Amino acid sequence: xxxxxxxxxxxxxALPRVLxxxxxxxxxxxxxxxxxIDNGSTDxxxxxxxxxxxxxxxxxxxxxxxxxxxxLNSALPALAGDLAVFTDDDVLPAPDWLVxxxxxxxxxxxxSMFGGTVALEWPSPPPRWLKPDALPFSVLxxxxxxxxxxxxxHEIFGPNMALRTSVxxxxxxxxxxxxxxxxxxxxxxxSETELLRRLGEGGAQGWFCGEAQLRHLVRPTQMTxxxxxxxxxxxxxxxxREHAAALLRGPLLGGLPAALALRLAAYGALAPLARLLPxxxxxxxxxxxxxxxxxxxxxxxxxxxxxxxxLACT
Numbered sequence: 001x002x003x004x005x006x007x008x009x010x011x012x013x014a015l016p017r018v019l020x021x022x023x024x025x026x027x028x029x030x031x032x033x034x035x036x037i038d039n040g041s042t043d044x045x046x047x048x049x050x051x052x053x054x055x056x057x058x059x060x061x062x063x064x065x066x067x068x069x070x071x072l073n074s075a076l077p078a079l080a081g082d083l084a085v086f087t088d089d090d091v092l093p094a095p096d097w098l099v100x101x102x103x104x105x106x107x108x109x110x111x112s113m114f115g116g117t118v119a120l121e122w123p124s125p126p127p128r129w130l131k132p133d134a135l136p137f138s139v140l141x142x143x144x145x146x147x148x149x150x151x152x153x154h155e156i157f158g159p160n161m162a163l164r165t166s167v168x169x170x171x172x173x174x175x176x177x178x179x180x181x182x183x184x185x186x187x188x189x190x191s192e193t194e195l196l197r198r199l200g201e202g203g204a205q206g207w208f209c210g211e212a213q214l215r216h217l218v219r220p221t222q223m224t225x226x227x228x229x230x231x232x233x234x235x236x237x238x239x240x241r242e243h244a245a246a247l248l249r250g251p252l253l254g255g256l257p258a259a260l261a262l263r264l265a266a267y268g269a270l271a272p273l274a275r276l277l278p279x280x281x282x283x284x285x286x287x288x289x290x291x292x293x294x295x296x297x298x299x300x301x302x303x304x305x306x307x308x309x310x311l312a313c314t
Contacts, residue, residue: 001030001081002102003165007037007063007071008089009182012044014217019052021092028102033057035078036089037071040064066183069174069191076168085162086192092121093214100212101162108207112164113199115156116212118144123220127279130223134281135288139235140228141218151208153196159216161192167199178238185230188299190238197242225284232288236295244300256297264293 008015022034034056038045049060059078063071072086083105085098097116104114120143137143142157179191221227240247253261267290274286
């Protein structure tokens with residue numbers, strides 16, 4: 001038995017396509033259940049879930065407090081079986097997705113965390129400036145095209161991630177200060193990465209099943225420079241949180257690590273000039289880097305504020 005889990009918020013128009021794809025899933029050995037957490041939707045999401053409750057082994061939960069990780073934590077008591085498969089509300093899994101993950105978990109007994117292929121489903125051809133040689137699609141859209149084999153925590157991405165449920169029996173939870181939160185457009189990315197990192201530091205092993213495939217839906221709004229740059233800030237904020245201890249060990253300049261402060265000043269001066277360039281990979285890289293560094297700086301300043309002004313390195 002395994003449980004598939006995802007959180008959703010105000011996706012009533014798009015959710016039917018996702019749930020229809022779930023009705024095509026081949027049942028894995030031992031069966032499965034689907035737990036969907038409505039994270040404070042104000043649209044038709046509850047009605048959509050009710051309609052699909054007769055077509056899927058669906059358990060619908062509600063978590064009104066905003067934040068994907070709060071929603072996922074609230075669903076942990078509803079997990080059934082020995083494997084929890086975490087995904088998103090904008091994926092289209094291959095019919096044998098769960099069969100493949102189940103087989104990997106059964107065959108790779110040494111591993112307790114598993115990843116699978118994340119391909120991209122574009123609503124239209126991406127614009128010429130939006131190319132993986134400008135910014136990797138793994139960062140922008142969680143694309144993950146690895147070969148089957150042993151892997152580390154950073155090689156498993158949130159839309160296609162499975163964990164043995166035993167990892168939660170001793171109090172492990174998703175960190176609620178990171179991850180998607182529609183009420184906070186500047187949230188720090190990296191919620192699954194943060195959890196997997198803690199598991200890896202505790203000795204957990206990972207396995208990547210390239211045959212367990214799904215497609216991650218790219219939305220039209222996610223193909224704009226504005227969205228990409230906002231993601232750059234959130235990506236930097238998550239990186240700042242993850243590496244705060246190492247970053248804060250060096251000398252400071254203006255309250256920030258000196259190297260970071262100097263790079264931020266340089267890219268801060270370049271960013272207005274980059275906006276004058278034609279839209280293309282160079283302009284995107286320069287503007288992204290400024291947003292990423294600004295996110296790192298904002299995250300470190302927040303950490304220092306919460307620490308009462310002390311530069312903790314724990």
